[in-house]
Amino acid sequence: MFALVIWLSLRPAVVEGPVRRVLPEVDLDWRCDAGHAWRARGQIEPRVCMTKDCDRDMWPAARWSCENHHKFHVATRLELDASGFPGPVEFRLRGHKWVVAGDPLVCPKCSKFLREDVRDPLADVKRRKRRSAPPPKRGG
Numbered sequence: 001m002f003a004l005v006i007w008l009s010l011r012p013a014v015v016e017g018p019v020r021r022v023l024p025e026v027d028l029d030w031r032c033d034a035g036h037a038w039r040a041r042g043q044i045e046p047r048v049c050m051t052k053d054c055d056r057d058m059w060p061a062a063r064w065s066c067e068n069h070h071k072f073h074v075a076t077r078l079e080l081d082a083s084g085f086p087g088p089v090e091f092r093l094r095g096h097k098w099v100v101a102g103d104p105l106v107c108p109k110c111s112k113f114l115r116e117d118v119r120d121p122l123a124d125v126k127r128r129k130r131r132s133a134p135p136p137k138r139g140g
């Protein structure tokens, strides 16, 4: 898995048309501060949690990790850049303040800098878009 992440991050970025148009067509991993997780359509604005009796905001979840501790799901605020591409502009650990993308996030348990495992919740989407053809059907 680690090698895969390295490999993906070393690949040159291929831009294939505005992802903005793709955003409403894809499912992202959304989480609220209560820890509820939902797969839901991508959008720039936060969603309201779909769990019954929970109306917290949900944000696309990025994954960061501490070398001493486990992985953290980090809320991500997306924004469109000048060319209309969505990307993360702020991150927030549950119960903490928003941090501008590019500034370090620190582990709430040991204060070490966290490492971004998956910085951009749209990374999967962009990868999928790069695939030239859908996988062949099996057993049909």
Ligand SMILES: [Zn+2]
Residues within 6 Å of the ligand: 032, 033, 034, 035, 036, 049, 050, 051, 054, 055, 056
């Ligand atoms: Zn919730």
Ligand SMILES: [Zn+2]
Residues within 6 Å of the ligand: 066, 067, 068, 069, 107, 108, 109, 110, 111, 112
């Ligand atoms: Zn830690």
